[in-house]
Amino acid sequence: MDFVTFKDLMRLSHGFQAARVFLSAVELDLFTALQNGGTVSQLAEQRHLSPRPLTLTLNALVAMGLLHHENGMYRNAPIVEENLVMGKGGYRGHIFRHISHCWPAWSSLSDVLAGKEQAPERDSLGQGDVRNRDFILGMENVTRELAPYVVDTLALENPAVLLDVGGGPGTYAEAFLRRYPSLKEVRVFDLPETVALGKENLGDRGQQAPIRWIAGDFFRDSLGSGTDIVWMSQVFHSLDEAGCRMLIGKAFDALNRNGELIVHEFLLDDDRTGPLRPALFAVHMLVLTGVGRTYSGGELGRWMEEAGFTRVRVEKVSDDTSVVRGIKS
Ligand SMILES: C[S@@+](CC[C@H](N)C(=O)[O-])C[C@H]1O[C@@H](n2cnc3c(N)ncnc32)[C@H](O)[C@@H]1O
Numbered sequence: 001m002d003f004v005t006f007k008d009l010m011r012l013s014h015g016f017q018a019a020r021v022f023l024s025a026v027e028l029d030l031f032t033a034l035q036n037g038g039t040v041s042q043l044a045e046q047r048h049l050s051p052r053p054l055t056l057t058l059n060a061l062v063a064m065g066l067l068h069h070e071n072g073m074y075r076n077a078p079i080v081e082e083n084l085v086m087g088k089g090g091y092r093g094h095i096f097r098h099i100s101h102c103w104p105a106w107s108s109l110s111d112v113l114a115g116k117e118q119a120p121e122r123d124s125l126g127q128g129d130v131r132n133r134d135f136i137l138g139m140e141n142v143t144r145e146l147a148p149y150v151v152d153t154l155a156l157e158n159p160a161v162l163l164d165v166g167g168g169p170g171t172y173a174e175a176f177l178r179r180y181p182s183l184k185e186v187r188v189f190d191l192p193e194t195v196a197l198g199k200e201n202l203g204d205r206g207q208q209a210p211i212r213w214i215a216g217d218f219f220r221d222s223l224g225s226g227t228d229i230v231w232m233s234q235v236f237h238s239l240d241e242a243g244c245r246m247l248i249g250k251a252f253d254a255l256n257r258n259g260e261l262i263v264h265e266f267l268l269d270d271d272r273t274g275p276l277r278p279a280l281f282a283v284h285m286l287v288l289t290g291v292g293r294t295y296s297g298g299e300l301g302r303w304m305e306e307a308g309f310t311r312v313r314v315e316k317v318s319d320d321t322s323v324v325r326g327i328k329s
Contacts, residue, residue: 001276021060023100026093030058031084034067037075095138101131105287112287129193136197139234140169146318147175150264153317158182159228163254165189165218165247166235170198173211176231189214189223218247223254230254233264236300237285238292244300248307255328261309267322268296277320300324 003009025031033046040058044051058074061067068075076085083092108118151172159180164173167188177183188198192215199206199213214224223230230251236244251261266278273279278294285292297314301324304312309326316322 018060018064020103021057021064022066023096023103025057025061025066026084026096027100029086029093030061031076031080031093032086034074034076035081035085035088037073039072039074043074092141092144094134095141097134098131098138101134102284102288106284109283109287112290118290132193133197136168136194137201140171140201143169143171146321147171148178150317150321150323151175151179153315154262154323156180156229156260160184161187161227162229162231163187163189163223163227165223165230165232165251167231167233168194168198169201170206170211171201172231172233174202174205174209177209177211183210185210185212187212187214187224187227189216189218191215191217218250219243223250225254226256227254228256228259230259230261231264232262234266236263236265237281237294238289240291241299241303243291244295245303245307248300248303248309252307252309252328257328259328260325261304261328262323262325263300263304264317264321264323265300266294266320267300267314267324268294270296270298272296275320297322297324301326 001012003012028047028049030043030047033043038046040051040055043049043058044054058067059069062069062074066077066080068077082090084096085091086093112118159182162173162176162180162183162185164176164186167173167190170188173186173188176186186209188195188211190198190213195213195215202209202211232247232251236247239247248261248263255261266281268278268282269275272282282293285294301312301314304324304326308328310329312324312326314322314324
């Protein structure tokens, strides 16, 4: 981020306004209501909204390029029509609804810095049915293209059993099965509420695939045994350092000899001041969980070596994410 002039700082500080307008439009599902176009009064009646605030908000969405406006009719821009019309196969509003649910936690950042006690709901990313649903289906929304891409980079050698810890919507499980026909079983370990959502997300595809859903809590339960690969994607950042070490230890126990642990995360550089995305994500996890943060490849790799993993290495697998992998020799 380059800040050279005062105007740059103004632009930075106003950034939340466009984000808020967009997130409220997603939350109120305005884009679904506009799939065939509509006027303010039609939309106000359909969604039980006040016409004046709605007009100002729709006009801002036009100014942002997310809606088009002609002769009193508002219509979705193509990117909105493709991603934010509920009921269409491509719907990806869950991730934005999840981001919107995180907004109050971000508003508490100054209080967090001042050491003030936070509301208990901050302790979970997805408390309550709707929030957890948006969180987990939001993970599907962001990994729809990413999962096959990342899985393709890993060059695994004919694994038979893979364990996906915190596998959420099952997107990675499905991508592994497509990419590696040698797989006889993919076990997806997650909290009971999430397992139900994952099964629902994969539907018939999941029933036909050799996926074994395991409802459990990795703080309390063993991760089993007899696996060739343990895959943990975007799980460590919600844990503190002791939690990361605990999970690495449980992965070690679950693996066969010569099996591999692969941890997929937004990784920080060693001095932890960048890149921007993981540095900001560390603050995201701070305000949401209190204990979580992002980690560097060096930190995770060191804890893996301490747990007994060898040939530990870090590999970049997408624009924003990397894996830390190690072998149980
Ligand atoms: C950020 S999501 C990552 C989902 C998926 N692995 C991905 O990369 O898209 C974190 C996952 O960890 C799961 N999780 C959180 N705490 C857990 C626990 N104590 N035991 C098992 N799973 C847990 C959540 O339910 C969620 O599916």
